[in-house]
Amino acid sequence: EAEVAQSPRYKITEKSQAVAFWCDPISGHATLYWYRQILGQGPELLVQFQDESVVDDSQLPKDRFSAERLKGVDSTLKIQPAELGDSAMYLCASRSQLTSGRAETQYFGPGTRLLVL
């Protein structure tokens, strides 16, 4: 069964350093999401892509976070500089355009757990 791939699975960094996360969605999925999940909370949307275009980045802290999906396939989320409060799980999800409408199905990757020291 096709899955969303993410790497690395774990990342430990010091504050003020730069970190980057990678996501490869399920083949053919046009919509890609990055969520952040703080321990004990539900995921919160950071950015949504439709193909290579950003659809929603209203919750992305743009002074330090950036996201790109240059060819409309895989995506990279970057944090520079990292802060202590960025420690969280970063989840990538994708959704097929064919299932838009009544069948709202987002498939999540395993996530990248970030610890900022």
Place this chain on the structure above:
Amino acid sequence: QKEVEQDPGPLSVPEGAIVSLNCTYSNSAFQYFMWYRQYSRKGPELLMYTYSSGNKEDGRFTAQVDKSSKYISLFIRDSQPSDSATYLCAMSEDTGRRALTFGSGTRLQVQP
């Protein structure tokens, strides 16, 4: 106040019990309602999907949506230790945005 409220638990039940998990929400524009299961250190896995009001059953799982009360439920029958996980409710509006608004999750422990 959060748009979606969910009791964090933990909820501990004996094996074989019926489990009831609930969420309330404030945004009347929500039309799509989902339940995800998340095991420790894993990504969320879609369990149930419901559009608008009504019930949906899938094996041991039943999802209910009451839009008039802004209240959704997930019932698990004959609970198993393998059901021990965090259960997240999620919902979205009937718009092109399609991003999900999640509850904070309820941690369930099924004791053998």
